[in-house]
Amino acid sequence: MIVFFAKNKKICYNMPQTKKLVFKGAIMDKYISSIDKLNLGKIINSGSCSDIHQFIPNFYFKKFKSDYQDIKDPLNAELLEVLRYLSELKNMPYIVRAKDIYLSPTTIFGYSMPIIKAKSLDDIEDNILVSDLLTSFSLLSQDVYTLSKHYVKTEDIGTNNLLYNGLMYMIDLDLSLVDKRYIPDELYERTMYSLIYSLNKVLLDDYRYSDKINVNDWENYYKYLRELSSTALNQEAETIFEMKRGYQKYKHR
Numbered sequence: 001m002i003v004f005f006a007k008n009k010k011i012c013y014n015m016p017q018t019k020k021l022v023f024k025g026a027i028m029d030k031y032i033s034s035i036d037k038l039n040l041g042k043i044i045n046s047g048s049c050s051d052i053h054q055f056i057p058n059f060y061f062k063k064f065k066s067d068y069q070d071i072k073d074p075l076n077a078e079l080l081e082v083l084r085y086l087s088e089l090k091n092m093p094y095i096v097r098a099k100d101i102y103l104s105p106t107t108i109f110g111y112s113m114p115i116i117k118a119k120s121l122d123d124i125e126d127n128i129l130v131s132d133l134l135t136s137f138s139l140l141s142q143d144v145y146t147l148s149k150h151y152v153k154t155e156d157i158g159t160n161n162l163l164y165n166g167l168m169y170m171i172d173l174d175l176s177l178v179d180k181r182y183i184p185d186e187l188y189e190r191t192m193y194s195l196i197y198s199l200n201k202v203l204l205d206d207y208r209y210s211d212k213i214n215v216n217d218w219e220n221y222y223k224y225l226r227e228l229s230s231t232a233l234n235q236e237a238e239t240i241f242e243m244k245r246g247y248q249k250y251k252h253r
Helices: 074-088 130-149 184-203 215-233 240-251
Strands: 002-005 011-015 029-031 043-046 050-054 059-064 101-103 108-114 162-164 168-170
Touching (some): 130 215
Antiparallel strands (some): 002 011, 043 050, 101 108
């Protein structure tokens, strides 16, 4: 196991040794001599590894902090290769990835990404219909299956990585790993557990059922939980608020 520490000793990347991905350059690479050439807008979000800036219309820019820019560092080089790999995958409209990667021969500055006008699952309204949320989750799960077939192991997926605006999107895959020694079905199950864990926080205000589910039967799983909530309420649990209230009433009966 390789562990990468920032100067503040906060772990940003915790990456196992993987088979080397080899790229000769990618169509999304944009070579610049300095980040100043981009005239980035104000910072709208900041983390330990990167800052999110306003950029050109319909796009944000994710700027890596200095510790993560040197391509000579093997972990930063692998990060670049993973970003390229993810960007080249097709038929995953609900997984948001880099559009253009900005770099020099020695430095990865960051990348542009499309703006999704949506709220994180942490912030969505309680009056959203459960059926609508689960329909959007079904579409995302198909993209997760495609992602897994390409040997991508996701990391650090939670409610803040999932956006909803009537459709559901997954963002922030920078910590993903790619290795053809991974088993796609196991990768799919692993990511789906993370997604269901997050969805249970929204729908149930509870995580405890997440590890008991067969991810290939998640629709019946939520059908069952919705029936529990509806029975506890003596009415159909149609909205997130009703589902959560009914489930909590059932749990504490």
